[in-house]
Structures are given as structure tokens and as C-alpha cells.
Amino acid sequence: MLSQRLLEEVIADAAPLLGGGKVADYIPELAKVPSQKLGIAVCTAAAGVVGAGDYEEPFSIQSISKVFALVQAMGLYDEKELWSRVGKEPSGNPFNSLVQLEFEKGMPRNPFINAGALVISDMLQSRLSAPRHTLLELVRELAGNPHIISDKLVAASEYQHSARNAAIAYLMKSFGNFDNDVDEVLKTYFSTCAIRMSCADLARALFFLCNKGGRLDQNNMLSEKQNRQVNALLATSGLYDGSGEFAYRVGMPGKSGVGGGIIAVVPGEMSICVWSPELDGSGNSVAGVAMLEQLAKRLGRSIF
Amino acid sequence: MLSQRLLEEVIADAAPLLGGGKVADYIPELAKVPSQKLGIAVCTAAAGVVGAGDYEEPFSIQSISKVFALVQAMGLYDEKELWSRVGKEPSGNPFNSLVQLEFEKGMPRNPFINAGALVISDMLQSRLSAPRHTLLELVRELAGNPHIISDKLVAASEYQHSARNAAIAYLMKSFGNFDNDVDEVLKTYFSTCAIRMSCADLARALFFLCNKGGRLDQNNMLSEKQNRQVNALLATSGLYDGSGEFAYRVGMPGKSGVGGGIIAVVPGEMSICVWSPELDGSGNSVAGVAMLEQLAKRLGRSIF
Amino acid sequence: MLSQRLLEEVIADAAPLLGGGKVADYIPELAKVPSQKLGIAVCTAAAGVVGAGDYEEPFSIQSISKVFALVQAMGLYDEKELWSRVGKEPSGNPFNSLVQLEFEKGMPRNPFINAGALVISDMLQSRLSAPRHTLLELVRELAGNPHIISDKLVAASEYQHSARNAAIAYLMKSFGNFDNDVDEVLKTYFSTCAIRMSCADLARALFFLCNKGGRLDQNNMLSEKQNRQVNALLATSGLYDGSGEFAYRVGMPGKSGVGGGIIAVVPGEMSICVWSPELDGSGNSVAGVAMLEQLAKRLGRSIF
Amino acid sequence: MLSQRLLEEVIADAAPLLGGGKVADYIPELAKVPSQKLGIAVCTAAAGVVGAGDYEEPFSIQSISKVFALVQAMGLYDEKELWSRVGKEPSGNPFNSLVQLEFEKGMPRNPFINAGALVISDMLQSRLSAPRHTLLELVRELAGNPHIISDKLVAASEYQHSARNAAIAYLMKSFGNFDNDVDEVLKTYFSTCAIRMSCADLARALFFLCNKGGRLDQNNMLSEKQNRQVNALLATSGLYDGSGEFAYRVGMPGKSGVGGGIIAVVPGEMSICVWSPELDGSGNSVAGVAMLEQLAKRLGRSIF
Structure with missing residues (x-):
């Protein structure tokens, strides 16, 4: 049964894995994060957030922000419009490859690879007057934490190393699948990636994914059907080129x-966030995946 | 609630879709199948098989055979050995592309693309004295139907058009990931694809996938953990290049x-098989996907 | 023997081909060029320029400018430095593909595909204070025509449609093979592509390629060895994805x-320029290639 | 001026390069060749063969056989028929890649990559009753040496390691571009690759390439036009993925x-063969290229 103690045991089991991965170093600011962190938080309707380890320490959410951007876009665009610009299929390629994008005429495979997230950012830019601010506000509301911020140093550092993402955006523009100024969208995109949240924040903020789309504050974020759709996309494409392995080992949409964070959900029951900065070859947290695998096993939870 | 009447309604709802796809015609024998068929069967522990439409008419199971071959291989090889020769990731490419296979040094992405299924066939050939016979016997036992056969004309027709599969097998051989005689394995592979089963047969035979690995005859086909693993792979890679769309619309491993068949499972509850020969651009049955989508909606079932 | 009359016959022979190709329309300004033009000019040490048809009418030189940029870079960089940033091999892909560039880590195959020409522009930008002006001045000197200009409308039109070239430049930047501001280099690049010259201008300007590197005004543009090197690169990579066919049919570096122009050389003898705006599927002038093939045959000239 | 002494100097200049490459080891029989060999032979109409170093020692001609097969096919098929099955463009990829072949629907880029040579072999098989024998006889006649043989051990060793070539052939068969039994054609192909000839043999045998298609025995092998066409293809595609570099450094079709051999021609003047078994990363003889570069420089010969 879910308890603080169980989460502490999960942390303890994962501790020996520290040292077995590599902190992201493609931008200097991210490389500075201490590698030994381990956090886990679970949010249920009954108990709210239970956590262990470094679960209250904020970290750079990076690609987890793609979930917030997607659900925001699902509220602003109708289904047909949205999915005419980005696909729903796993990419089967490393997360930043241009090859597939060129073969598929500028249509990104799904909203969770960089190309897809850039299209989503472009779509948000078209409909929102202050997209950076609006998304940050949404995240604060969802997490019930007005102190959440975007780390300007991280965002600036990412912008300094944005050539590949610029290439992706311009390639989509050349195929007519990018409407706004590339530079402007990149800045918004990096600002969102640079949001800092703790495991507790993220478990709260994404609770709606296990609650038929309903937020902790009782408002609706998604319809029940949209919620299932998002979970389906997370299950097939949420962990870059390690999505199949994650489904095989953990059995949850995630x-x-x-930045080393992973969010996951047991539909109808709980949202989970783990954090540990060292990554495997696919860009996923080594100890994070292990904690989720262990938790799933201990609780006997799997969607499969 | 599940009932014969519900299944008949599902069939009736899907009927208008007939004419909207294309019967597989890459081999002459398959092109001969009447295009207007619609069948659905559901198997539960409580009620056994309930079906509607052409659910008792046998059809060519084709790639559904890859599930039988995989679970058979999981019984003959330990986990590490098995997954050292085939991956667990969605392919992100049309189901028969050689490009990815070359870039990934002869290691197929997963057991459900042709390359992966050929490796599994190769592995079965290495451990079984009569692989064709053994797999057919397994299928008969699982379905409780001793009359199931492999269609020799279809198998021969596929063999006549096997150049691309031979290319795939030889490419893997060139990377050291194929041990037996290519021609021999291809014959076994096509013989297995050419097995003819009805929706009822398939729902029964694959019941173990929704029953913690336990067969209808109470024997164990898979452990509970292996069952979850197979379902995870089906959920991420079971519908060729339409796996993400299927998860999004239907929400079941499948x-x-x-040949127009699709099997799917609601873990812990039921196995389902639908059949309709007309295919969409990804090679999946148009009416079949629609029937599963409708059934999921009517029953309120989804893993997400 | 070379004569005005011979060139007129070559033009007459090519006239029936008009209507068999397609004027470049990827930017509006280029699409406006009348499609029925036919021009040819030959420059020899003995006779200077002899021409026929529309050989004195300026047209947009477009990728022919890549030759000027390359020889300029060969004067500013030593051999090792230059070829550490761009290759010497035929690309074997359509002229603007990003796939190969990604697989080869941002190193373009050769200086005559867009990626390679952009690297050369980037290198010129690093060493010249006013690269646009300097290259235009060089071209004027080489052609002995101070009235040569770059068409601002064409350059602006290309800049408006520059997303793909921007993608290419940013991709190279992401691999560390692009030093200057992308936008700045693109503007220089398009300005150079938009230079307008006649067949007569081009035959004169590139005479050094058949004259051991010596310009018409007796100055040296290239050493004899460098001249051979440039001709070798032109022979293997000068006609996009039709370089092999051009060598097979014409047998000259080109x-x-x-814009429909093609320059070619008979080493030691003559430089040639033909012009006709309709292009084949590889982007080469249909009537232009035919005129060169006919001229080669009539004069009995081929490097092979 | 060409002389025995000059060739000896060329050999001496190249000797320090020994040790800087790697003998082909993808099949055991080839790996056994002593690595320190250096040979050069030049054939002119006036002087016949002049040679130095190990120029009379037979070696495995391997891909040089592709030239013999092509010219044989040019005698059996008309131009249109031949080039409908194989292209004329440089491949821009390593010599045995399947990727391009799949994208281009089974049409090999040119006759000098493996895929193209296999199509040529397939075409010869369709028109000749005893293709292996016929080609060997042709080579003997061309070289004026009835003792030339194909090394059965090498051919058998290649056949043992033929999975990749089989994959290529089957892939082309799947696109309808391969007519005969794959196994049969592979045996013919390897038998031809395994022919053993010396530098002297090869310079004599391919003399027609610098003699308007005329053989040493005065018979015609090719028309003058066909000769230019073959030389054009050699110039753009003859040295695998190092063809551009070879044109840049040496300036001859080759x-x-x-096996370490390279043939090259100065059109109208001489045929040349060099041999040294150590290869560079592109599969070309390190010392062989250097000897040709040096010879071209000393004689002042280049087609550019």
C-alpha cells in the first residue's frame, strides 16, 4: 500500500544506481546539477502528495513541459486542426533527428519529440498574446504553487545552444508547418523547458492525467476522452527512444x-513524479526509471 | 455490458465503412478474400466466447501469428538472450523498411515488424525440431480447435513473393543476427502467417493475454510479468505504423x-478479435479498428 | 571548327527542345523569366568570345556563383583549412537534402551543393570585411564588365523563401561547422546567387578554368594545380544529381x-556558357545540356 | 617521359606509405595477401607494357572486374535497355549501402557499386549460356594471357560471406530489378571478382579504354563514343566513396x-595499373592512389 515508508524504500533501492548514468551536459547550466539527487512524490485524491527523498527540491522540468504545452494546445485548437500539424506515432529515432522530419515533409511524428513540441509552441504563439506567461500561470495553478519560476540562466544557456532546434524549426517552416518567427518561438520554448518544479509540484500539477482530466482544484483541464488520448500518446512516445522499454518495465504512461525528472500515471488512481539527474543513453533518468519500476511492482500497478 | 446484442450493434455501426479500405493484394491468394466481411468475438472467463457477424469464419491470421511466435520464444529462451537479438521499441517506419535495420546493425526494432518476426522464427528454428508443426499444435491447443490449419496455397504464394523478406533476413545474417538457412526459415515463417483462424479461435487462443498468462485450459502460457511485458510491446508496436493512432483511438494492446484481423485485450477482463479485410494505409483493418473503438467506448474500457 | 555559324547551328538544333522542361518557380522572381531563351558563348585565347542566340542577355547565375565563391575561398584559405570544412565527394542526393548532412555530422559533401556553398560563404564572411561587394567586384573584373549587378528583387525573393537554407545552416552550426550569424551569411549568399550575367560575361569570367588558372587580363586566379582541382570537383559534382549523366553525355567539367545557365570548360582550350531557362528534374537546363552535348560532338572535344 | 626508370622512382616514392593502410579482411582468403607489395604497369601503343616493382605478380582483381562486366554488357544490350536497370550517378554512400537502394526503388546508382554490378551480372546471366567462362575468356583475350584464372578459394570464401550481397540482390528482386536465381548470379559474380591478374595483365586488358575502344589485338571492344561514356562513369564513380578525392588528386578515370589494384587511363595515351594491398577508409589502395598521383604529376597528365 502507498505510504511514505514505501517511497523511502523505493528510494533506498534505487540509491545503488547512482553513478551509473550521466548528467545532461549539452548545455553548461544543466551540467551543474548535483548528480546524487533522488526524489519521488505520489499524488492521490485521498492522500494528496506523499513524497520521499529530494521530492520538494525544484529541478529543471525540461521536456516534461511538453505535456503542459500539449494540454494547453488541446484547449485552444480543435482535434482535427491540432493533429493536422503533428502526428501521433512513436518516432523510432533519437529525439532530435532531422532525417525523419525531412522524409515526412515537415510533419513531426508526435508532440513529445523536439520537432513536435516546437510546432505546439508555434501554435500556442499564434493564439496567445503572452504564451510564456500564460503557460507559467497554468503550471502554477495546476501545482497550486505561485512560486514556480522559469530559470532565466538555463533558458539563456539553451538559447545559446539552440542551433539544432533552429534547424528543426526552419525545416518545418520550409514545409509550411511553422507560422511564427523562429527566434521568438525558440525563446518561448526554452523558457518553458527551463521551468523549475519539484516532484511534489509535478505530481500535483499533472494529477488531472489520472483523474479523468479533472484538476486538484476541481476545474477540468481535459475531458475524460482527451485524458485517455494524452495518456495513450505518453505510453507510446513519452520516453524518447526508450518508450517501448519503459512500457515493458514499468507499464505506465509517462x-x-x-533534467532527470519523469512523470507517470496510474489512470484512475495516482500521478507520480520521480527525479534523479543521471541519464541513460536514451536521455531518461536511470534511477528514475528504476524507482517507477519498483513502485509499480510494490503496488502491483500496471496498465497492462 | 457485454452481450451478443452489443456486438451486433458494433458490427452494424461499422458496416458503412465497408468500401473505404483496400484488401491486401501484394500476394494473389490474399487478394481473393471477399472484402465485405465483418466479424467480432470477445472471450471472457465468465462467458467464454460471444460473437457476432462472420466471427466463426476462418481467415488468414498473417502478422497476428507474430504474437504466437513471440510467446513461444519467451518459453524457450531466457529474457536476456531473447532481447539481445530483437529490440522493444516502436519502429517509426513502414513495417518492412530496411533502412532502420541497416542503421541499427541488423537488430530489428521489435518482434512485430517483419525483421523482428524473422529473427524470432530463426530462434525457434534453432531450438525446435519441427517448428512449423509445433507452433500449429500450440495454436490448436490454445484455441481448443484441432481443425486449425495453415493454408498451403497462401504460404506458397507468399513464398513466391518473398524477395523483400529474404533481403531482410540476409541483411540480418550479414550482421550476424540470423543463424539458420534463410530459405528454410522463410518457409516456416510463411507457413505460420498462413494459419487460418476465426475471430472465435483467436479470442480463445489469446485469452491468456488478459488472464495473467493463464490459458483457457488452466495451463500457464506466460507468467503474470511476461504477460504484462507482451501487452506493453503490443501497445507500443502492435499496429505497424499506426500504433500511436490505435492507442489514441482504442486504448488497448493489440x-x-x-488478412484484416486485429486482436486486442482488456487486461484482467477480456480478449477480443475483430475481422474485416479492407486495410488502411498503415495495413490495419479499417472497420476492425472502428469496431474496437466503438466497443471500447460502449464498454467504457481503456487502459488509459 | 569553332565559328559563329557552328554556334548558330547548335542553337537551331536545340530549339525543338523548348517546352520540354520547367522554369524554376520556387521563388516568384525566377518564375518570371521568359522560357524560350537560348544562348551560347565560347571564349578562347585566340578569338575571345564568340556567341549566338541570346548570349548577351543577362540572367540570374544562381548556383554558378558557387564557382566564384569557391575560387575566392581558395585564395583566402590554405588547402587543408578549406577542405576540413567541406568535402570533395559527389553527394548522390538531391541538391538540398539534410539527411546526408546529419549523418555526416554537418560536413557538406562538396562546395557545389547548398550546404557546401553556405559553408564557403561563412568562410568568406570570416575573412572579408565586405564579402558581397568583394565578390561582385571580382566577378566584374573577371568578366571585364563593370556593369554586372546583383538583382535586389531576386535576392529579396530568395531571402523570403530561405527557410530550408536556414535549416541547413543551423544544422551545420549545431555541429560546429558554421561560425557567423546565419541571417547575415544567408543575405550574402542570396546576393551572390542573384548576380546577373550573360553567357558572354560568364565565358569570359571563367576563362581561367581552361587556362591553367590565368585570367583574360593575364593575372592569376588559380595555380595550374588548383585549376585542375576545381575542374575535377566540377566534373564529379557540378550538375547536382545529374553530374554522372552530364559526364556521360557531354564529357566536360561544368x-x-x-537560372538555366551552365558553364563548362575544355581544359587548355575554351570556356563555354549556355543558357536556356527550362530545367529537367535534376535542376539542369534541358536545352543547355543538349547544346553542350552537340558542341562537344561537333568539335570532337571531351575530357574522356 | 614514360620510362622504366620513372616507374621505379614512383614505386620508391610510394614505399614509405606501406604500413599506413589495412589489407581487406572481410573474407579470410583476401586477408592472407602480403601487405608490402607495390607494382605499377603502363601500356602505350608505342611501347606496349612497361612496369616496375611487383607488376607481374597476379592479385585478386575484385571490383576491377566490374569494368569487364560492364563493357561486356554494353556489347549485349542496347544503350536504353542497359541504363533502364542501372543509373549513371555517383552514389555518395559507402559502397554497399542498402539505404539508397531502398529509397530509389531497387535501381542501383551506377554499375560500379555492388548493387549495380549485381544487376549487370544478372543481365549477363540472362544473355549468356556460360557467363563465368565467357567473361574469363574475354579477359584472357584482352590481356593476351591464356593463363589467367579465377581463384576458387577466394570465390568460395566470398560466397561464404555473401549475406549482404544476397540482401542487395533480393531487395532489387523485390522491386522487379533482378531476373535470375540470386544464388546462381552470386556465384558468377564472386567467380569474376576472384579473377587473378597482374598489373601488366590489367594494363594490357584495359588498353582499349585509352584507345577509342580498340583492343591491343586491333579488334574493337567499344565504339569511340562508348569508350568516352565508360571513362565518364569511371571518373565520377570508379573509386567508391573516394571518387571525388581521386579526381581532385589524380585526374584520371579509374x-x-x-585486392589493392587500381586501373586508370589517360585517354588517347595510356592505360595504367597499380597494385598495393593496403586500403584506406574508402576501400582504395593507399600506395596505389599515391603512385597514380605521382605518375600524373611527373608526366604532367590530367584530364582536367
């Missing part, structure tokens, strides 16, 4: 970020 | 074949 | 542009 | 083999 989304990882190169 | 596997399709170009 | 360079084409989507 | 063809290399992984």
Missing part, C-alpha cells in the same frame, strides 16, 4: 525530461 | 494482420 | 544554375 | 578493387 514523460521524461533531460 | 496486434493486426494484413 | 556547373549549372537554376 | 577503378579500384579491394
Whole structure:
């Protein structure tokens, strides 16, 4: 049964894995994060957030932000419009490859690879007057934490190393699948990736994914059907090129970020967030996946 | 609630879709199948098989056979050995592409693309003295139907058009990931694809996938953990290049074949098989997917 | 023997081909060019320029400018430095593909595909204070024509449609093979592509390629060895994805542009420029290639 | 001026390069060749063969055989028929890649990559009753040496390691571009690759390439036009993925083999063969290219 103690045991089991991965270093600011962190938080309707380890320490959510951006876009665009610009299929390629994008005429495979997230950012830019601010506000509301911020140093550092993402955006523009100024969208995108949240924040904020789309504050984020759709996309494409392995080992829809966080959900029951900065070759947290695998096993939970 | 009447309604709802797809015609024998068929069967522990439409008419199971071959291999090889020769990731490419196979040094992405299924066939050939016979016997036992056969004309027709599969097998051989005689394995592989089963047969035979690995005859086919693993792979890679769309629309682990059949499972509850020969651009049955979508909606079932 | 009359016959022979190709229309300004033009000019040490048809009418030189940029870079960088940033091999892909560039880590195959020409522009930008002006001045000197200009409308039109070239430049930047501001280099690049010259201008300007590197005004543009090197690159990579066919049919080093011009050389003897705006599927002038093939046959000239 | 002494100096200049490459080891029989060999032979109409170093020692001609097969096919098929099955463009990829072949629907880029040579072999098989024998007889006649043989051990060793070539052939068969039994054609192909000839043999045998198609025995092998066409293809595609570099450094049409031989021609003047078994990363003889570069420089010969 879910308890603080169980989560502490999960942390303890994962501790020996520290040292077995590699902190993201493609931008200097991310490389500075201490590698030994381990956090886990679970949010249920009954108990709210229970956590263990470094679960209250904010970290860079990075690609987990793609979930927030997607659900925001699902509220602003109708289904047909949205999915005419981004696909729903696993990419089967490393998370930033341009090859597939060129073969598929500028249509990204799904909203969780960089190309897809950039299209989503472009779509948000078209409909929102202050997209950075609006998304940050949404995240604060969802997490019930007005102190959440985007780390300007991280965002600036990512912008300094944005050539590949610029290439992706311009390639989509050349195929007519990118409407706004590339530079402007990149800045918004990096600002969102640079949001800092703790495991507790993220478990709260994404609770709606296990609650038929309903937020902790009782408002609706998604319809029940949309909720299932998002979970389906997370299950097939949420962990970059390790999504199949994650389904095989853990059996939950999830989304990882190169900051070392992973969120996952047991539909109808709980939202979970784990954090440990060292990554495997696919860009997923080594100890994070292990904690989720262990938790799933201990609780006997799997969607499969 | 599940009932014969519900299944008949599902069939009736799907009937208008007939004419909207294309019967597989890459081999002459398959092209001969009447296109207007619609069948659905559901198997539960409580009620056994309930079906509607053409659910008792045998059809060519084609790629659904890849599920039988995989579970058979999981019984003959330990986990590490098995997954050292085939991956667990969605392919993100049309189901017969050689490009990815070359880039990934002869290691197929998963057991449900042709390359992966050929490796599994190769592994079965290495451990079984009569692989064709043994797999057919297993299928008969699982379905409780001793009359199930492999269609020799279809198998021969596939063999006549096997150049691409031979290319795939030889490419893997060139990377050291194929041990037996290519021609011999191809014959076994096509013989297995050419097995003819009805929706009822398939729902029964694959019941173990929703029953913690336990067969209808109470024997164990898989452990509970292995069952979850197979379902995870089906959920991420079971419908060729339409796996993400299927998860999004239907929300069940499933596997399709170009004969127009699709099997799917609600873990812990039921196994389902639908059949309709007309295919969409990804090679999945148009009306079949629609029937599963409708059934999921009517029953309120989804893993997400 | 070379004569005005011979060139007129070559033009007459090519006239029936008009209507068999397609004027470049990827930017509106280029699409406006009348499609029925036919021009040819030959420059020899003995006779200077002899021409026929529309040989004195300026057209957009487009990719022929890549030859000027390359020889300029060969004067500013030593051999090792230059070829550490761009290759010497035929690309074997359509002229603007990003796939190969990604697989080869941002190193373009050769200086005559867009990626390679952008690297060369980037290198010129690093060493010249006013690269646009300097290259235009060089071209004027080489052609002995101070009235040569770059068409601002064409350059602006290309800049408006530059997303793909921006993607290419940013991709190279992401691999560390692009130093300057992408936008700045693109503007220089398009300005150079938009230079307008006649067949007569081009035959004169590139005479050094058949004259051991010596310009018409007796100055040296290239050493004899460098001249051979440039001709070798033109022979293997000068006509996009039709370089092999051009060697097979014509047998001269050459360079084409989507404005419909093609320059070619008979080493030691003559430089040639033909012009006709309709292009084949590889982006080369249909009638232009035919005129060169006919001229080669009539004069009995081929490097092979 | 060409002389025995000059060739000896060329050999001496190349000797320090020994040790800087790697003998082909993808089949055991080839790996056994002593690595320190250096040979050069030049054939002119006036002087016949002049040679130095190990120029009379037979070696495995390997891909140089592709030239013999092509010219044989040019005698059996009309131009249109021949080039409908194989292209004329440089491949821009390593010599045995399947990727391009799949994208281009089974049409090999040119006759000098493996895929193209296999199509040529397939075409010869369709028109000749005893293709292996016929080609060997042709080579003997061309070289004026009835003792030339195909090394059965090498051919058998290649056949043992033929999975990749089989994959290529089956892939082309799947696209309808391969007519005969794959196994049969592979045996013919390897038998031809395994022919053993010396530099002297090869310079004599391919003399027609610098003699308007005329053989040493005065018979015609090719028309003058066909001769230019073959030389054009050699110039753009003869040295695998190092063809551009070879044109840049040497400036002659040529063809290399992984046995360490390279043939080259100065049109109208001489045929040349060099041999040294150590290869560079592109599969071309390190010392062989250097000897040709040096010879071209000393004689002041280049087609550019």
C-alpha cells in the first residue's frame, strides 16, 4: 500500500544506481546539477502528495513541459486542426533527428519529440498574446504553487545552444508547418523547458492525467476522452527512444525530461513524479526509471 | 455490458465503412478474400466466447501469428538472450523498411515488424525440431480447435513473393543476427502467417493475454510479468505504423494482420478479435479498428 | 571548327527542345523569366568570345556563383583549412537534402551543393570585411564588365523563401561547422546567387578554368594545380544529381544554375556558357545540356 | 617521359606509405595477401607494357572486374535497355549501402557499386549460356594471357560471406530489378571478382579504354563514343566513396578493387595499373592512389 515508508524504500533501492548514468551536459547550466539527487512524490485524491527523498527540491522540468504545452494546445485548437500539424506515432529515432522530419515533409511524428513540441509552441504563439506567461500561470495553478519560476540562466544557456532546434524549426517552416518567427518561438520554448518544479509540484500539477482530466482544484483541464488520448500518446512516445522499454518495465504512461525528472500515471488512481539527474543513453533518468519500476511492482500497478 | 446484442450493434455501426479500405493484394491468394466481411468475438472467463457477424469464419491470421511466435520464444529462451537479438521499441517506419535495420546493425526494432518476426522464427528454428508443426499444435491447443490449419496455397504464394523478406533476413545474417538457412526459415515463417483462424479461435487462443498468462485450459502460457511485458510491446508496436493512432483511438494492446484481423485485450477482463479485410494505409483493418473503438467506448474500457 | 555559324547551328538544333522542361518557380522572381531563351558563348585565347542566340542577355547565375565563391575561398584559405570544412565527394542526393548532412555530422559533401556553398560563404564572411561587394567586384573584373549587378528583387525573393537554407545552416552550426550569424551569411549568399550575367560575361569570367588558372587580363586566379582541382570537383559534382549523366553525355567539367545557365570548360582550350531557362528534374537546363552535348560532338572535344 | 626508370622512382616514392593502410579482411582468403607489395604497369601503343616493382605478380582483381562486366554488357544490350536497370550517378554512400537502394526503388546508382554490378551480372546471366567462362575468356583475350584464372578459394570464401550481397540482390528482386536465381548470379559474380591478374595483365586488358575502344589485338571492344561514356562513369564513380578525392588528386578515370589494384587511363595515351594491398577508409589502395598521383604529376597528365 502507498505510504511514505514505501517511497523511502523505493528510494533506498534505487540509491545503488547512482553513478551509473550521466548528467545532461549539452548545455553548461544543466551540467551543474548535483548528480546524487533522488526524489519521488505520489499524488492521490485521498492522500494528496506523499513524497520521499529530494521530492520538494525544484529541478529543471525540461521536456516534461511538453505535456503542459500539449494540454494547453488541446484547449485552444480543435482535434482535427491540432493533429493536422503533428502526428501521433512513436518516432523510432533519437529525439532530435532531422532525417525523419525531412522524409515526412515537415510533419513531426508526435508532440513529445523536439520537432513536435516546437510546432505546439508555434501554435500556442499564434493564439496567445503572452504564451510564456500564460503557460507559467497554468503550471502554477495546476501545482497550486505561485512560486514556480522559469530559470532565466538555463533558458539563456539553451538559447545559446539552440542551433539544432533552429534547424528543426526552419525545416518545418520550409514545409509550411511553422507560422511564427523562429527566434521568438525558440525563446518561448526554452523558457518553458527551463521551468523549475519539484516532484511534489509535478505530481500535483499533472494529477488531472489520472483523474479523468479533472484538476486538484476541481476545474477540468481535459475531458475524460482527451485524458485517455494524452495518456495513450505518453505510453507510446513519452520516453524518447526508450518508450517501448519503459512500457515493458514499468507499464505506465509517462514523460521524461533531460533534467532527470519523469512523470507517470496510474489512470484512475495516482500521478507520480520521480527525479534523479543521471541519464541513460536514451536521455531518461536511470534511477528514475528504476524507482517507477519498483513502485509499480510494490503496488502491483500496471496498465497492462 | 457485454452481450451478443452489443456486438451486433458494433458490427452494424461499422458496416458503412465497408468500401473505404483496400484488401491486401501484394500476394494473389490474399487478394481473393471477399472484402465485405465483418466479424467480432470477445472471450471472457465468465462467458467464454460471444460473437457476432462472420466471427466463426476462418481467415488468414498473417502478422497476428507474430504474437504466437513471440510467446513461444519467451518459453524457450531466457529474457536476456531473447532481447539481445530483437529490440522493444516502436519502429517509426513502414513495417518492412530496411533502412532502420541497416542503421541499427541488423537488430530489428521489435518482434512485430517483419525483421523482428524473422529473427524470432530463426530462434525457434534453432531450438525446435519441427517448428512449423509445433507452433500449429500450440495454436490448436490454445484455441481448443484441432481443425486449425495453415493454408498451403497462401504460404506458397507468399513464398513466391518473398524477395523483400529474404533481403531482410540476409541483411540480418550479414550482421550476424540470423543463424539458420534463410530459405528454410522463410518457409516456416510463411507457413505460420498462413494459419487460418476465426475471430472465435483467436479470442480463445489469446485469452491468456488478459488472464495473467493463464490459458483457457488452466495451463500457464506466460507468467503474470511476461504477460504484462507482451501487452506493453503490443501497445507500443502492435499496429505497424499506426500504433500511436490505435492507442489514441482504442486504448488497448493489440496486434493486426494484413488478412484484416486485429486482436486486442482488456487486461484482467477480456480478449477480443475483430475481422474485416479492407486495410488502411498503415495495413490495419479499417472497420476492425472502428469496431474496437466503438466497443471500447460502449464498454467504457481503456487502459488509459 | 569553332565559328559563329557552328554556334548558330547548335542553337537551331536545340530549339525543338523548348517546352520540354520547367522554369524554376520556387521563388516568384525566377518564375518570371521568359522560357524560350537560348544562348551560347565560347571564349578562347585566340578569338575571345564568340556567341549566338541570346548570349548577351543577362540572367540570374544562381548556383554558378558557387564557382566564384569557391575560387575566392581558395585564395583566402590554405588547402587543408578549406577542405576540413567541406568535402570533395559527389553527394548522390538531391541538391538540398539534410539527411546526408546529419549523418555526416554537418560536413557538406562538396562546395557545389547548398550546404557546401553556405559553408564557403561563412568562410568568406570570416575573412572579408565586405564579402558581397568583394565578390561582385571580382566577378566584374573577371568578366571585364563593370556593369554586372546583383538583382535586389531576386535576392529579396530568395531571402523570403530561405527557410530550408536556414535549416541547413543551423544544422551545420549545431555541429560546429558554421561560425557567423546565419541571417547575415544567408543575405550574402542570396546576393551572390542573384548576380546577373550573360553567357558572354560568364565565358569570359571563367576563362581561367581552361587556362591553367590565368585570367583574360593575364593575372592569376588559380595555380595550374588548383585549376585542375576545381575542374575535377566540377566534373564529379557540378550538375547536382545529374553530374554522372552530364559526364556521360557531354564529357566536360561544368556547373549549372537554376537560372538555366551552365558553364563548362575544355581544359587548355575554351570556356563555354549556355543558357536556356527550362530545367529537367535534376535542376539542369534541358536545352543547355543538349547544346553542350552537340558542341562537344561537333568539335570532337571531351575530357574522356 | 614514360620510362622504366620513372616507374621505379614512383614505386620508391610510394614505399614509405606501406604500413599506413589495412589489407581487406572481410573474407579470410583476401586477408592472407602480403601487405608490402607495390607494382605499377603502363601500356602505350608505342611501347606496349612497361612496369616496375611487383607488376607481374597476379592479385585478386575484385571490383576491377566490374569494368569487364560492364563493357561486356554494353556489347549485349542496347544503350536504353542497359541504363533502364542501372543509373549513371555517383552514389555518395559507402559502397554497399542498402539505404539508397531502398529509397530509389531497387535501381542501383551506377554499375560500379555492388548493387549495380549485381544487376549487370544478372543481365549477363540472362544473355549468356556460360557467363563465368565467357567473361574469363574475354579477359584472357584482352590481356593476351591464356593463363589467367579465377581463384576458387577466394570465390568460395566470398560466397561464404555473401549475406549482404544476397540482401542487395533480393531487395532489387523485390522491386522487379533482378531476373535470375540470386544464388546462381552470386556465384558468377564472386567467380569474376576472384579473377587473378597482374598489373601488366590489367594494363594490357584495359588498353582499349585509352584507345577509342580498340583492343591491343586491333579488334574493337567499344565504339569511340562508348569508350568516352565508360571513362565518364569511371571518373565520377570508379573509386567508391573516394571518387571525388581521386579526381581532385589524380585526374584520371579509374577503378579500384579491394585486392589493392587500381586501373586508370589517360585517354588517347595510356592505360595504367597499380597494385598495393593496403586500403584506406574508402576501400582504395593507399600506395596505389599515391603512385597514380605521382605518375600524373611527373608526366604532367590530367584530364582536367
